[in-house]
Amino acid sequence: MTPPTEQETFRLVCLAIDELNGELPPERRLEKSPETPLFGRDGRLDSLGLVRLIVAVEQVVEDEVSVSVTLADEKALSQRSSPFRTAGALTAYVRERIEERLRGG
Amino acid sequence: MADRRVVLVTGAREGIGRALAEHYLAAGDAVVGMSRQGSDLVAPGYRHVCADVTREAEVKEALAQVRRDFGGLDVLVNNAGIAAMNHALLTPMDTVERILSTNVAGTFLLCREGAKLMQRRRFGRIVNFGSVALPLKLEGEAIYAASKAAVVALTQILARELAEYGITVNAVAPTPVRTRLIANVPPEKIERLIARQAIPRFGEIRDITNVVDFFLRPESDFITGQVICLGGVS
Numbered sequence: 001m002t003p004p005t006e007q008e009t010f011r012l013v014c015l016a017i018d019e020l021n022g023e024l025p026p027e028r029r030l031e032k033s034p035e036t037p038l039f040g041r042d043g044r045l046d047s048l049g050l051v052r053l054i055v056a057v058e059q060v061v062e063d064e065v066s067v068s069v070t071l072a073d074e075k076a077l078s079q080r081s082s083p084f085r086t087a088g089a090l091t092a093y094v095r096e097r098i099e100e101r102l103r104g105g
Numbered sequence: 106m107a108d109r110r111v112v113l114v115t116g117a118r119e120g121i122g123r124a125l126a127e128h129y130l131a132a133g134d135a136v137v138g139m140s141r142q143g144s145d146l147v148a149p150g151y152r153h154v155c156a157d158v159t160r161e162a163e164v165k166e167a168l169a170q171v172r173r174d175f176g177g178l179d180v181l182v183n184n185a186g187i188a189a190m191n192h193a194l195l196t197p198m199d200t201v202e203r204i205l206s207t208n209v210a211g212t213f214l215l216c217r218e219g220a221k222l223m224q225r226r227r228f229g230r231i232v233n234f235g236s237v238a239l240p241l242k243l244e245g246e247a248i249y250a251a252s253k254a255a256v257v258a259l260t261q262i263l264a265r266e267l268a269e270y271g272i273t274v275n276a277v278a279p280t281p282v283r284t285r286l287i288a289n290v291p292p293e294k295i296e297r298l299i300a301r302q303a304i305p306r307f308g309e310i311r312d313i314t315n316v317v318d319f320f321l322r323p324e325s326d327f328i329t330g331q332v333i334c335l336g337g338v339s
């Protein structure tokens with residue numbers, strides 16, 4: 001199976017953002033842009049919001065790509081530059097994890 | 106919570122797990138039974154998934170299937186567990202690893218993946234299995250009791266971490282029940298153990314379902330992180 005392109009992966013992240021936004025009051029909703037800060041400095045999410053988003057992304061990936069990925073593992077948490085800092089960084093990280101799984105990792 | 110609860114029971118092929126699966130089927134719930142091997146339980150509303158609770162990929166796939174087929178999960182009963190009775194000086198490391206892996210890592214993995222499904226609906230009930238082997242400090246059960254101590258710690262901490270999602274996490278700690286788990290324990294040891302209970306008799310399945318039912322009641326939404334020991338053990 002071919003891994004999704006960056007654009008396709010960003011669409012998956014946006015689907016997860018849509019799901020999360022559905023639960024948030026209008027002023028806390030996330031903009032669907034690669035630059036949107038998620039977690040950490042200037043981040044729009046608290047830790048619970050981040051957990052919700054990560055789980056939503058995992059489930060969207062399962063539904064849309066039929067691949068099961070675990071996003072919050074030691075690899076993610078130990079990266080100097082957090083993959084959860086912006087929607088764009090998250091997209092790149094999700095794509096990397098999907099590729100790994102498709103290679104049998 | 107949906108009209109018909111979706112209940113996942115691990116270790117559902119036999120013993121207490123099988124009885125719990127049948128109990129919740131009789132209550133009208135949709136029941137997913139999980140075990141390493143298949144089950145001969147065939148009933149409307151019952152689905153069996155083969156997965157080893159210690160294998161992350163198998164558990165994730167099983168839970169993804171539950172999400173696809175049922176749209177979510179309301180109740181998780183972490184019944185799967187193994188025991189081995191042995192003096193500490195005669196306990197091989199592979200036994201230690203097997204027990205910790207099934208009872209602790211397996212319980213954690215199911216809690217983690219189950220809660221991911223539950224948090225979407227802001228509702229969930231998780232029931233873990235402790236054991237009176239822990240409060241009774243049973244000789245010969247050092248690793249088993251240690252694994253159940255870890256389950257108690259998981260229960261209490263996950264109760265706090267998951268409260269925000271409307272998920273309660275509690276545990277029932279049964280006394281010996283006549284199942285395969287204790288089949289290899291010498292009868293005199295079981296008798297001595299039972300004699301230490303406030304109510305000295307074997308546990309029955311109904312004793313366990315009664316406590317699990319209590320944790321699952323909608324009115325029990327203020328009860329989390331609790332361990333109920335059977336037989337008056339404390």
